[in-house]
Amino acid sequence: MRFSANLGFLWTDLSLPDAIRAAKAAGFAAVECHWPYDTPAAEVRAALEETGLPMLGLNTSRGNPGENGLSALPGRGAKARAAVDQALDYAAATDTGAVHVMAGFAQGPEAHAAFVETLTYATARAAEAGRTILIEPLNRYDAPGYFLTTTDQATSIIAEIGAPNLKLMFDCYHVQLMEGDLSHRLEALQPQVGHIQFAGVPARGRPDVGEVNYAHVFAHIRDLGYTMPLGAEYKPGGPTEDTLGWLAPYLR
Structure with missing residues (x-):
């Protein structure tokens, strides 16, 4: 298995370029982020080229304070397209491969x-450059009132639009809280999945703490033939290096 460090949560005490370097030193095979826009893209690209790590994905802007995205807000279409x-x-x-709208x-x-x-x-614009658009259901505890909450809703929208570069971001943390049955859902939804993320449930901490047996989940994902790096999007609750014991067996 290979893993991607989500720098929206990991190494947040460092600048984004230094966080990329820290992820490389820790043994991650890729990185991803949330909202990198305060960091000049040239600095990020230089760190990616220095380390040889790909950037898998980033998010569209959340919008105004208290908002969590713009794309499903009636009357905000121009702002939503600008964020895209x-x-x-x-x-x-x-050279980031995917954008989470x-x-x-x-x-x-x-x-x-x-x-x-x-x-x-978004899919039409992304297709011009060979990029993927991702949509991600969020759970009702962390994001009450968010428009997209289940994999069924997401896959219905994917089918409605019919764009080959529109994929599901399957975050095991959110799916477990809303739907459970991770193994069967991963198997059934694999053709629609563009990226997989994980965190401990229910606290969103390190993946080796909580109700989900990620050793089993990771093995199941491997057996399904999924080969892309899995996104470690968890809150470390302290120095990131102190939470990486779960990663060590996969680096041997």
Whole structure:
């Protein structure tokens, strides 16, 4: 198994370029991030080239304070498209493979229509550069009121849009809290999955603590033939290096 360090949570005490270097030193095979826009893309690209690590993905802007994405917000289409453009431009400058388009806090048919419209725009723009657009269901405890909450809802939207570069971000942490049955869901949804993330459940800490047996889940993912690095998106609750015991067996 290979793993990607999500630098939105890991090594947040370091600058983004230094966090990339720390991930390389720790044995990660890739990195990903949340909102890198305060760091010049040239500095990120230099660190990626120095370490040889690919950047797998980044998020569209959350929007205004208290928001969690713009793409499903009725009446915010222009801002949502601008956020997509910003993310894809940064992805191009850093050779990042995927952009997670964040839906935001919204409900109802108008929100669905807004999300589909933004995703249609995003997939068309991303296809020009061979990039993937990801959508991710978030759980109701951490993100109450978020538009996208289940894998069924996400895969229905993926089918509705029909773009080959629109994929599901399967975060084991969120899926376990909302739906459970990780092994069967991973197997059934594998054709729609563009990236897999994980964290301990229910505290979103290191993956070797909590109710999910990730040794089993990782082995199952391997047996399904999934070969991309899995995203470690957990809150370390202290120095990141002190939480990496789970990674050591996979580096031997």
